[in-house]
Amino acid sequence: MSLIFSRQCEYALQAVLYMSAQSEKRFTNINEISERLDIPMPFLGKTLQLLVRSKILSSQKGPKGGFKLAKNPSEIALFHIVDAIDGTYFMTSCVLGFPECSSKSPCPVHSEWGVLRDRVHQMLANRTIADISKEITDSKQLRAKLGLL
Amino acid sequence: MSLIFSRQCEYALQAVLYMSAQSEKRFTNINEISERLDIPMPFLGKTLQLLVRSKILSSQKGPKGGFKLAKNPSEIALFHIVDAIDGTYFMTSCVLGFPECSSKSPCPVHSEWGVLRDRVHQMLANRTIADISKEITDSKQLRAKLGLL
DNA sequence: TAAGATTCAGATAGAAATGTCTGATATATG
DNA sequence: CATATATCAGACATTTCTATCTGAATCTTA
Numbered sequence: 001m002s003l004i005f006s007r008q009c010e011y012a013l014q015a016v017l018y019m020s021a022q023s024e025k026r027f028t029n030i031n032e033i034s035e036r037l038d039i040p041m042p043f044l045g046k047t048l049q050l051l052v053r054s055k056i057l058s059s060q061k062g063p064k065g066g067f068k069l070a071k072n073p074s075e076i077a078l079f080h081i082v083d084a085i086d087g088t089y090f091m092t093s094c095v096l097g098f099p100e101c102s103s104k105s106p107c108p109v110h111s112e113w114g115v116l117r118d119r120v121h122q123m124l125a126n127r128t129i130a131d132i133s134k135e136i137t138d139s140k141q142l143r144a145k146l147g148l149l
Numbered sequence: 150m151s152l153i154f155s156r157q158c159e160y161a162l163q164a165v166l167y168m169s170a171q172s173e174k175r176f177t178n179i180n181e182i183s184e185r186l187d188i189p190m191p192f193l194g195k196t197l198q199l200l201v202r203s204k205i206l207s208s209q210k211g212p213k214g215g216f217k218l219a220k221n222p223s224e225i226a227l228f229h230i231v232d233a234i235d236g237t238y239f240m241t242s243c244v245l246g247f248p249e250c251s252s253k254s255p256c257p258v259h260s261e262w263g264v265l266r267d268r269v270h271q272m273l274a275n276r277t278i279a280d281i282s283k284e285i286t287d288s289k290q291l292r293a294k295l296g297l298l
Numbered sequence: 299t300a301a302g303a304t305t306c307a308g309a310t311a312g313a314a315a316t317g318t319c320t321g322a323t324a325t326a327t328g
Numbered sequence: 329c330a331t332a333t334a335t336c337a338g339a340c341a342t343t344t345c346t347a348t349c350t351g352a353a354t355c356t357t358a
Contacts, residue, residue: 002154002235003242007316009151010246017245017257029334043317049336061335062325078258086151093152096166097159098294105290108166108281109227112272116265123261132257141254145247156346178304192347198306210305211355
């Protein structure tokens with residue numbers, strides 16, 4: 001199966017989007033997130049721990065504890081989350097899998113793929129949690145998709 | 150780890166490219182391909198069998214046997230190979246992993262991602278084995294990358 | 299027609315990703 | 329301070345992907 005992001009990365013993106021729609025001060029616990037987004041709870045826990053270590057989220061134990069964004073939503077791009085979970089290997093690796101592929105020794109689709117990959121990177125780097133959060137707030141459909149409403 | 154194609158799909162693409170650089174009538178055996186491209190031989194065998202079932206390659210057993218393209222190289226797009234191995238799930242699935250994502254109920258990056266994904270599809274559908282094969286013939290670097298020379 | 303070379307089919311093994319479990323640690327609240 | 333609730337850490341289990349093994353079927357050639 002071909003894909004872009006690992007399942008764990010998808011979970012991370014969904015969860016941060018969910019949290020971004022919450023009030024800023026509140027901690028959201030993984031039980032709530034996993035129920036709303038249908039993500040296995042312990043695995044989600046592991047996943048969000050990675051985001052805490054990457055300083056994207058902060059956490060608190062105990063009652064009223066949970067996770068929340070560790071910085072201003074406008075400072076968190078989708079790319080930061082992808083990087084924290086999947087890394088940036090896809091930005092440099094050859095799409096055909098040739099181990100030694102570079103601009104000096106390109107594969108047959110090197111330059112074309114480079115353009116497309118850069119566009120993907122731009123999209124991920126440009127779109128921040130802040131602007132997506134605004135979209136979610138403004139759209140009933142999106143709130144439904146995130147298990148809100 | 151994020152990626153685009155499965156490893157098996159990368160192997161398939163590399164192997165077909167390798168064969169395309171051979172004379173059309175000749176059968177190329179998996180031993181030769183696996184050595185030149187550093188692909189595990191039995192796994193490559195399984196992989197090429199999938200391409201035979203998809204009518205992209207034909208095969209012959211016995212001495213002088215092996216695999217060769219089953220049709221005109223200009224009729225084989227990269228996309229056909231990807232489709233035969235990995236399928237086209239990546240063309241329709243949500244990049245954020247939301248199970249129900251469509252134009253009627255889009256995720257926050259649905260339309261942007263749609264544009265990028267379509268460009269990837271166009272590239273894979275437009276580039277055929279014929280034109281890549283010509284590039285390989287014309288480029289010493291590419292021949293080296295494919296273990297030729 | 300016999301021998302060797304090769305793909306083919308199915309079972310097995312190993313590795314990586316995903317998912318689960320248990321107990322430890324920290325925190326809010328009564 | 330005790331209790332309940334939550335994250336955290338590490339081990340374990342399951343699933344999927346990748347890789348290997350064995351023998352059967354088929355073809356070429358001497």
